[in-house]
Amino acid sequence: xxxxxxxxxxxxxxxxxxxxxxxxxGVRRTVNIGLLDVGDVGAVPGDWxxxxxxxxxxxxxxxxxxxxxxxxxxxxxxxxxxxxxxKASVIE
Amino acid sequence: xxxxxxxRDAELGRVVAGEIVAAxxxxxxxxxxxxxxxxxxxxxxxxxDDLLPSNVELVHGPGCPVCVIPMGRVDDGIxxxxxxxxxxxxxxxxxxVPGSSQTLLDAKADGADVRIVYSPLDALRIAKxxxxxxxxxxxxxxETTAPSTALTLRRARAESVGNFSxxxxxxxxxxxxxxxxESPDLRLDGFIGPGHVATVVGARPFQFLPDQYGKPVVxxxxxxxxxxQSVLMVLRQLGAGRATVENxxxxxxxxxxxxxxxxIMAEVFALRPHFEWRGLGFISQSALRISDxxxxxxAEERFSVPGVRVADPKACQCGEVLKGVIKPWECKVFGxxxxxxxxxxxxxxxxxxxxAAYYNYGRFAREREVA
Numbered sequence: 001x002x003x004x005x006x007x008x009x010x011x012x013x014x015x016x017x018x019x020x021x022x023x024x025x026g027v028r029r030t031v032n033i034g035l036l037d038v039g040d041v042g043a044v045p046g047d048w049x050x051x052x053x054x055x056x057x058x059x060x061x062x063x064x065x066x067x068x069x070x071x072x073x074x075x076x077x078x079x080x081x082x083x084x085x086x087k088a089s090v091i092e
Numbered sequence: 093x094x095x096x097x098x099x100r101d102a103e104l105g106r107v108v109a110g111e112i113v114a115a116x117x118x119x120x121x122x123x124x125x126x127x128x129x130x131x132x133x134x135x136x137x138x139x140x141d142d143l144l145p146s147n148v149e150l151v152h153g154p155g156c157p158v159c160v161i162p163m164g165r166v167d168d169g170i171x172x173x174x175x176x177x178x179x180x181x182x183x184x185x186x187x188x189v190p191g192s193s194q195t196l197l198d199a200k201a202d203g204a205d206v207r208i209v210y211s212p213l214d215a216l217r218i219a220k221x222x223x224x225x226x227x228x229x230x231x232x233x234x235e236t237t238a239p240s241t242a243l244t245l246r247r248a249r250a251e252s253v254g255n256f257s258x259x260x261x262x263x264x265x266x267x268x269x270x271x272x273x274e275s276p277d278l279r280l281d282g283f284i285g286p287g288h289v290a291t292v293v294g295a296r297p298f299q300f301l302p303d304q305y306g307k308p309v310v311x312x313x314x315x316x317x318x319x320x321q322s323v324l325m326v327l328r329q330l331g332a333g334r335a336t337v338e339n340x341x342x343x344x345x346x347x348x349x350x351x352x353x354x355x356i357m358a359e360v361f362a363l364r365p366h367f368e369w370r371g372l373g374f375i376s377q378s379a380l381r382i383s384d385x386x387x388x389x390x391a392e393e394r395f396s397v398p399g400v401r402v403a404d405p406k407a408c409q410c411g412e413v414l415k416g417v418i419k420p421w422e423c424k425v426f427g428x429x430x431x432x433x434x435x436x437x438x439x440x441x442x443x444x445x446x447x448a449a450y451y452n453y454g455r456f457a458r459e460r461e462v463a
Contacts, residue, residue, distance in 0.1 A: 054211025
């Protein structure tokens with residue numbers, strides 16, 4: 001649960017509940033982007049975000065996202081478990 | 093230096109390691125605490141400590157949320173899981189944490205409906221799908237995780253989901269650091285600050301470390317190169333006789349944190365007057381409860397929770413490990429009676445726990461490979 005995984009926002013699917021489809025390591029999952037609603041600009045399609053327990057915690061740039069993904073992939077079992085749990089997640 | 097090849101920039105890794113050697117005074121011993129369990133994990137996985145001179149010691153801190161949950165709190169969760177009609181939801185990491193007589197996994201085997209969720213929003217969905225059942229979410233974690241619970245509770249209230257409640261065991265990072273600095277058995281020179289917690293709270297809450305205790309702190313990213321650079325930044329502050337908060341992870345951590353997250357947390361949570369931490373004892377104002385406005389969704393209000401204090405097992409030295417007083421392998425049961433498969437203490441359960449990280453990646457594992 002301690003990992004934060006990078007993903008790219010594909011589209012906002014529920015404006016009211018601030019839910020967006022995000023592509024994470026090749027899978028598309030729904031996550032909450034409400035914590036990024038600072039000022040007028042929230043997360044928009046194309047943004048890279050760090051995801052923790054189903055919530056986008058911060059925006060990052062693409063280079064950071066790719067480097068973090070490489071780091072996570074090297075972790076092996078824990079990252080695999082986190083991805084499995086994320087894949088089982090159905091946020092609606 | 094075999095692990096340096098796996099760094100984002102191996103050449104830079106070697107340069108930084110060299111600069112660290114140049115930054116230390118040979119006769120001085122440096123103790124730098126990495127607060128966050130994610131850092132501990134990276135340090136052992138990549139052998140970051142092997143790149144440091146022998147007089148620079150990394151001390152593992154209390155920043156692993158699973159590790160600091162006391163046994164009595166696990167028992168409370170198990171008691172709720174055994175309540176008739178309850179679906180008890182938690183993160184996967186909590187399943188194997190030992191309570192005084194069983195784990196949540198044991199409770200599940202005994203027939204309790206315990207389900208792993210990835211997100212508190214998954215727990216809320218389960219509640220909406222099972223209106224005839226009571227769904228409890230066991231919320232753990234530092235400020236990184238607390239905003240997610242807060243937003244989930246906001247939605248539960250907005251949608252009047254009456255069969256959902258949260259057993260709130262969120263903790264905050266500053267009070268245990270203060271407790272450690274007040275403790276006489278540990279002398280620390282500086283801190284590697286927790287990157288993800290700082291994403292939410294910002295760098296400012298760590299200002300008390302230099303201001304009140306004269307200790308440098310560098311907020312750090314999680315790659316081995318980040319940690320090496322942060323160690324160097326701490327050592328340079330020490331060398332120059334400075335103590336300040338620096339942000340090595342500025343590419344992710346804004347100085348002021350995530351204001352939106354802080355605002356939502358302030359609405360949904362209130363500070364507990366005190367909370368028990370495994371191995372550290374009671375620390376005042378160190379944890380969050382659900383605020384009065386959200387009391388209807390507080391599992392501790394809805395159910396009768398035993399709330400019994402249970403002493404840690406005598407053999408277990410998680411407390412000393414969490415305080416950085418001993419190294420994982422110095423614990424009497426490390427790797428013998430206590431292993432990731434059959435943990436006695438929490439530090440061996442979570443991948444971010446110092447004992448599990450050391451067991452899986454540390455010298456212990458390397459010695460086993462050689463043997």
